[in-house]
Structure formats: C-alpha cells, structure tokens
Amino acid sequence: MIDRVLILGGRGRIGRSVAADLLAHTSANITITGRAASAKTPWQEQLGDQVEFLALNLSDQASLNQAVANANLVIHCAGPFRYRDDQVLRCCIDQGVNYIDVSDDRSFTRTVLKLREAAQAANVTAIVNSGVFPGISNSMVRQAVEQLDSVETIHLSYVVAGSGGAGVTVMRTTFLGLQHPFEVWLDDQWKQVKPYTGRELIDFPPPFGRTGVYWFDMPEAFTLTEAFSAQNVIVKFGSAPDFYNHLTALVANWFPAPLVRHPGFVEALSRVGHSMTAITDRFSGIGVAMQAEVSGEKDGQSARYQSILVHDSTAVAAGCGTGSLAELVLSGQVQKPGVWAVEEALPTHLFEQAMQSRGVTIQQHWL
Known part of the structure; x- marks a missing residue:
C-alpha cells in the first residue's frame, strides 16, 4: 500500500520544506492544501508534479472530513498557531488517522495534549511541536x-x-x-x-x-x-x-x-x-x-x-524535524498511541539515525 500524506498549509515555507523532505525520504503520495488555488505557485517550482494540491478551508467540516479520510497521515502546518483549535486532531482521532503538528504555541499544545486518552483509544499516534524549535x-x-x-x-x-x-x-x-x-x-x-x-x-x-x-x-x-x-x-x-x-x-x-x-x-x-x-x-x-x-x-x-x-536554513531544518517524524510514523518505527510532545515520542537512536540520513550534524560534548 502506498502511504498518503495530507499536509495542511502545505504551500507555506514550512509546509513546502516538509513536503520536500518527504519526497526525498519516502515514497508517499503527498497532497498539500491551501484556502484556494493561486496563480502564483512557488510550491510547484520547488516540489514538481509529484505533489497534488487541494483547495481546502479548514472551517468546512465536511471537506476536512473527506480530505482526512483519504490520508493515513495528516501533518498540520497551517498558522498562525496562536489561533488554532483542536478541530483537525479530533477529526483524525474520529477517523483513526495519525497526526503530526508543527505548532509552537503553548496554549494550543496544552489543548491537544488533553486528547491523549481519546487518541489512545482510537490507536492514533499524534505528535506535536515537531519542527526545529520545538522539535x-x-x-x-x-x-x-x-x-x-x-x-x-x-x-x-x-x-x-x-x-x-x-x-x-x-x-x-x-x-x-x-x-x-x-x-x-x-x-x-x-x-x-x-x-x-x-x-x-x-x-x-x-x-x-x-x-x-x-x-x-x-x-x-x-x-x-x-x-x-x-x-x-x-x-x-x-x-x-x-x-x-x-x-x-x-x-x-x-x-x-x-x-x-x-x-x-x-x-x-x-x-x-x-x-x-x-x-x-x-x-x-x-x-x-x-x-x-x-x-x-x-x-x-x-x-x-x-x-x-x-x-543554514531554519525552514529546511524545520522540514527535517517534521519530515523525519513523518517518515518514522509511516514506516511503523514510531507507534505510540496518544498525543505527545516530540521528546516523549521519539527514541534517541531513531532521532540520531534520522538526522544522520539528512546530513544534519549535532555536536555533543561534556563541559
């Protein structure tokens, strides 16, 4: 079965970086979303024809339900994060679809962590704060x-x-x-x-x-x-x-x-x-x-x-952080039903392998 990944807010800089990372490290079919099609399509220049675009307004619950139903992983990159709610995660839990979120907002993080038991009951792995910092x-x-x-x-x-x-x-x-x-x-x-x-x-x-x-x-x-x-x-x-x-x-x-x-x-x-x-x-x-x-x-x-x-690029680094988690979730190497911050979901040996495969060097030493 070919994995299907839905990237909400995928036309933005972070969303495009996540999609580019997935193209490089997985064979998943990728769909990115935005509110409407645009004459300006920088994402097409960066990502090419391997990525599909879907016009999607997140306030349209029926369309959101259908889009999530067609994916086995949803990656939420749409901002601004300060005004987010838990609607998309709840939709994923209802449909048994795994979820990753790049949000770096404290209030949003507290809100979605309250859904841990619901995600566990649905066997859904949800990881939040997935980019570069946090991530x-x-x-x-x-x-x-x-x-x-x-x-x-x-x-x-x-x-x-x-x-x-x-x-x-x-x-x-x-x-x-x-x-x-x-x-x-x-x-x-x-x-x-x-x-x-x-x-x-x-x-x-x-x-x-x-x-x-x-x-x-x-x-x-x-x-x-x-x-x-x-x-x-x-x-x-x-x-x-x-x-x-x-x-x-x-x-x-x-x-x-x-x-x-x-x-x-x-x-x-x-x-x-x-x-x-x-x-x-x-x-x-x-x-x-x-x-x-x-x-x-x-x-x-x-x-x-x-x-x-x-x-040398914050946006690309954020793509590496989120893309590596997505790769590990899709491959089944990270399976932890519930809603978790990255440090609770990702074992260190898998983190180190993912960074090495992306050429990301982390210097470590005792002081």
Missing part, C-alpha cells in the same frame, strides 16, 4: 538528559538569522508571542516572566558568534518540565543581526500593551518585519543555531552536557 531541540535535550543520572537544569538557546527562510505567518507568531507574560519553571516552581526580557549572551558557532537571547513563550518550557524531573527549564530566543533583538524588546517592553495586542498592529509589524528581513537576509543568511545544555549529576559528580546544531 529537533526537544530531541537534543532528551539526547543530553540520557547522558546523566539526574537532571538539575535544562537550558535551551535559539537564534535565527533574519527571516529564517520563513514567511509572514512565522513573523505573526513571533509578534503574537510578545503580548502577555508567561510562566517558566525555575527553582522547582512556576514563575512569571515578561517576553523578551532576561537577555543573555550565548557563544554560538560561526556564522552567529556571540548573540543575545531572551525569554520567549515556547511550549517546550512546560513539556520538558513534565518529561524530565529538572529543577529549572530555561528557553530563550534571539535574532540576528542583533538590532532585531533590540527592536523586538522595544516593542515588547515599551509600547503600550493594548497596542501590542491589536490585530492590526501585529499585522503591520509582521509585514514591515518581513520586508526588512528580505533585505538583511542577503548578508545575514536565513540559518538557525540551537544550544541545549543540561546540567545534573553523573556517577555522583556534578556534570554538564551540551548539544549544538547549526543549519
């Missing part, structure tokens, strides 16, 4: 945690160059993440922090170098807390060039809160930001660097283990 980053943490006997602190740092190769939707997600304080796990308790505060300078490998990272609302801040018994889980994000960090911090901490939360203002910021990165991408690149540092004990002694990844 590959979560597996890097698991990889490091497994080197230690006990864990005290998990510290994740991300930096993206320019647009990261993504579109306006990812820009919207970034600015939507500035709207409200959020909770982080510090000293064995939840504490509230403001977005884009707590600047730290991290020494990333070239071409990034020493770069600022800030508190940012990410779902791995709580999924890693639940998966591993750490006293602290720190997740921080930054942009390159560094002046983008200062502009974002200005918006988050100095602009009036009602303005930052206004949809029109968010849309304007997203459009302006995307236009700016279209210029700076030419010299900054569109890559990503991630550092996962885990401290704890090994053989009765204090120890720290670090994993580092650098990739």
